Structure formats: C-alpha cells, structure tokens
Amino acid sequence: MTRIVCLANSWKHGERCIAGIDTFKKQWIRPISDLEKGKISKAMRQINGIEPALLEVLDIPLAVTPSEEDWERENRVLLAGKWKRLGQVSVDFLKPFCENEGYILHNDQRYVTMEYLQSLPLEERQTLQLVEAVDFRVRSTGKRFEGVEKWSGTVITVGGQEMTGMITDPVLNRRLSLGDSPPSRCLVTFSLSWPWVPGGWKEDGNPCWKLIAGVIPCSA
Template sequence: MPAIEILCLANSRKHGGRCIGGLRMDGGGWVRLVSSEPDGTLYPRHYLLDDGSEPQPLDRIAVPIAHPCPKPHQPENVLLLPQPWRLRERPLRRSAAPLLRNHLHRERNLFGDAADRIPYERLVAQPPTDSLALVIPDSARVRIRLTSADRRQTRLVFTLAGAVYDLAVTDPAAEARWADLAPGEHPLRVPLGQKLLLTISLGEPFEVDGCCYKLVASILSTPAGWWI
C-alpha cells in the first residue's frame, strides 16, 4: 500500500515506547499505527519525522503502511513499512476542522459502555467497531493519585453526555504539564473561545485482570477560531 496522510491525534505512552494514531485525511477514518514488535509498540526509529521531530497532535503527516492488521480489541491497527515518515503540515490549517467535526463521538458510551475497562474475552466474542474516539467533554478535571506501589498516576475525570469517566492519562505532554500538581483533584481550564478535545483509546489487555482499559491518549485544545 502507498503512504497515507493522517491527522495525528495521539502520540501516547506505551510499554516504554509510543502509540500513535489519527484520522486519515482522505476520510477513511481512524488508524492506529503499529510496528512489527510483538505488541506493536513504536520507538523513535519508527516514528521520527523527516525533520527530526516527533509527531504532535494536529500534525498532518505522511506514513508508509504495509496492510491492515486488526485485533479484536483494536480494529483500526495498520502495520508500518520501515520507511521515513514525512511532516506535511504544522500548524494545521482551519480547513481540517470539518474532518474533526465529522468524527466527534457525542454519545455517552465509549466502545459500547460507560465503564473504564472491557474484559478482553468479551471483545473477542463481540469485537467493537472502534477503539479510538474523539470527544469534547462537558466538563473535566485533573486527578493525581498515588498507586498502591506509591507511583504517581495522572488521571482525567470528565463527563460525556451525562456519563462520568475517570481514566488514566497516557499523553506525555499532559503529564509533563501537570508534573508539579499535588495529589488530589485540580480544575482544568481551557482558553476562552477554545474547547477541550480528547482522544480516547482502548489499551492492550492488562495481565492482572485480563481487561482492556480506556485511556486518555491525548489532551489538547481546539485551535482558536475553529468551529468544531
């Protein structure tokens, strides 16, 4: 298959590397870019752009792909070819706003329900049609917690059409912005005239409980003046 152009909407942490996904610029929907590594994780040798930078959310990039390689819990996966990625546009022009608007998820359920995880066995029996979603939450706040292993975890608590979600954040840029926040909940403020835009992703099965967790893979604000 030739290279495809995508609007990058997530460059998130995954097993010491990254998970990168976005919307095809030709209207073909979501893709999650995966490598030939056993779990599909991307490393710098896979994803660095031709200018030496990393893909950022709202970049338009050209990516060489081999073929689709869907999994029961991630139907959008496509396998990369070992060739350079190219940056086509940064910052993105307003003409891309309809692409975002047309792919907004507006319903309360994410990937079939309003829970924070889905048993992998259920996904095998009833594969979802999507494992990536773009949402504008009704409200949101940051929650910093310490795990049982005393490790810091950044989470986002948000509402979507009446459903309340409390999901782990895997967006490294957001984690860096909030690195100095104390444990507890904190308001999330968005500049006037902009909206909060989240990319939600369904992760790999967790070995402890066999569930795939819903993750906040990207947190950004819509560019000023865009109608989405």
C-alpha cells in the same frame, strides 16, 4: 502512504502509541510495529528528530488493511519508509469527527474485556474514540516507574457521558506536573490498553482499560 491527523502520541511500554484519523475515509488508524505489543520506537516515529504532535497531518507508510487476526480493528502494520509532516489542522476541523453520543468505547465501565471485543465482528471492535469534553478534571495518582508523576482524568462530554481513565499523553502529563491547569473544554482521544489484570481482580475476562491518550484544548 497513509495520511492521518495525529490525535495520540502516548506512552506505550517504554515507547509510544501513535494514532489518528484518515479524514478522507473517516477511519481511525493506529500504526503498529513488530516490537512488543506493536509499540512505535523513537527511530520509527520522529521526523527530523521531532516527535509527531497532536493536530499534525502525517504521511506514514502502512499496510492498507488490518489483519483479520488482530483484535484492534484500527491497527495497520508499519512498512519501511520515512514519515512525513505535511501541516496542521484546526480544532474546529476535527469536531465533526467526535463521537459524543452513546457510550465511550462500548460501555459505561472503565474497561472492555478482550473476550467481548473478540466476540464482535472485526468492523465493530472499536478501540479509539474522539470526544468533545465540556468538563475535564484531573488528579495525581503517584509516580510512574520513570519517576514521572501519574495523572488520572475524568471527562464529561457534550453528550453527557462521563468517563475516567489514566492519562497517557506525555505532553499533558508534563504540563500538569509543572502546575498547569487542565483545559476545561477540549477534544479527548480515548484508547483501549492491552489487557491488564490488576491484583484482586474478581470479574470475568481480561480487561482492556480506557486510557486518555491525547488531549487537545479547544482554544488551540
């Protein structure tokens, strides 16, 4: 079993992407299945019918090492077995794991190309990052295909970095759609999407977009 603190339970192609940090090894972990693009189904992830929540400590049956052929260094293949919920950590416990200096995921753009990631050694292909935000602003960008409102967020970190990304945290999306205000100070998990080329794309390469996959208010 691999033990992580859950820092993302986000939308992924009709299912979810689960990710978190192994706090003992100080490593990001993203369970992947044999489904399309590694997404994690409800039957796989729910524990006694309940979704994994941010800040929860989870035991998940996973392969020990990443595949050398995988472009996301954090990926671990999901093995047979039941997930376990062991408790919860505090926001203060997680702050030492924030990376607030330098770029958010490789550069100051909203995407990183797959070609660039593949040019890096496996240990440098970072696709997940936790930051502490001192300002967080949101705006509605229309409707998802399920009819759920879509939101974009802009984060400014304690280190002065600014980044905008689509919000794929379903809990936060629901709260924003109900009229709640976003937390101004929070911990934010950024994750890279699978490559997606929008219409009219004129740049080189296949862009992987920076997503806001999990948001934890600092008052939590």
